[in-house]
Amino acid sequence: MLDDMRVFATVVEHSSLNRAAERLNVTQPALSRRIARLERELGVDLFRRVGKRLELTPAGQFTYDFALELRRFHGDYLQRLNAFKTAEAPVATIGASLTTLQTTLPELITAMTEKHPNLEIKAVTGKTHEIATFVKERKVDFGLVASSVEDDPSITSTPLFDDTVVLVLPRSHFIVERTQLSMSDLNGLPMILFAPGTWYRNLTDELFRQYGVKPDVRMEIDSFEAIVRLLGASRAGTMLPKSYLRPQMLSDNDLYVVRIRELEEFKRTTSLIYGDLAWLAPSTRYLIEETIALFGRGNRQS
Structure with a gap:
């Protein structure tokens, strides 16, 4: 049964x-x-x-x-x-890409530790391809990445939820007077972007190339939190995953989400990746199933 x-x-x-x-x-x-x-x-x-x-x-x-x-x-x-x-307390080691470390992992850790108070969770961070390698080498029990890993038969990639990218600006910025923009409006816009070489930065760069947009890049930082805190002082915008944004965070930093028609049509997928189930402890397999259920039944809205 x-x-x-x-x-x-x-x-x-x-x-x-x-x-x-x-x-x-x-x-x-x-x-x-x-x-x-x-x-x-x-x-x-x-x-x-x-x-x-x-x-x-x-x-x-x-x-x-x-x-x-x-x-x-x-x-x-x-x-x-x-x-x-x-x-010793049971331990789960989770690999997280730089994007999921800041958007998805905190929610997962909170849910898991509330349900299993004795569970000790360790996190290993890196770029998506590094997390995939950690999974294959069994250095982590499973990984969370802001993409999918489809080209490696030794890794199972399970989609958790779809996300969108949004433009965030300080409320003092003149553009916020307009309720909706198009990608062309971002030409020359001062922006703080995520650090180069990461999957998320590659994604935003591809969006800029696709629509022929050349923003005025003022800073490149590998922390969403630091980017958010610097937007007001820099009078710059940024591109962030919608899953990262919280109403209180926007209010505390006096920020505003601006609708961009082309971005609303774009979806990115956050996935859970793991290796051969035969090598995983039963408790780890259960945590994988719990994670899929947590995000996979409409608990996360894009």
Whole structure:
């Protein structure tokens, strides 16, 4: 039953048999047969098809809630079981790219430590390709990157949520009088950008190239917090992930988000990456499942 509920929850969280099959490393027909067998055993339909998507029936939603509870109890059991294996607190080592370190990791750590007070979380930071290497070399249990890693068969890359990029300006800036801009309005605009060589800076540079924009780059800094604090004094703008912004942060620094039509059409994906599940401890596999569930069921809005 535990394994059936784990498989069922994975299908729900991916809304697709194909994507769930890739995640579980099984074929799509085999996964379809397994879900059909579970429905026969339970005597109810768990899904209905809407186009190419799977949606839960009322019975399916009830079963998914049970699967989450079962997952939670199982995880708690594994965490407590670690106390009998070692006198040390259980440890999870997470690799985070520079972007996710500042946007996604704090939320994850807060959620995990609230649920598992004895869990010790360590973080290793680096660029996306470095985090991928750490995952392969098992120097980290899993990684969080602001992209996906699709070109390495030894790494599984699971999308967590989509994000957008927004323009942030001090409220004293003359541009904020306009409610919406286009990318061409950024030509010559004084800006503070993220440090060169990072995935996030490569992304913003690509956006500038795509639309033929040449901003006036005043500073290059590898900290979103430092950028935010310097915008007012520098009378400059910046490009930030929407997931990083909080109303209180904008208010405290007297900042304003300006809508740009082209940026609203752009999406970037934050992903969880991990290696061969056979090498991971059961408690680590559970943390991976918890992380996917935390971000994968609409808890993060882009």
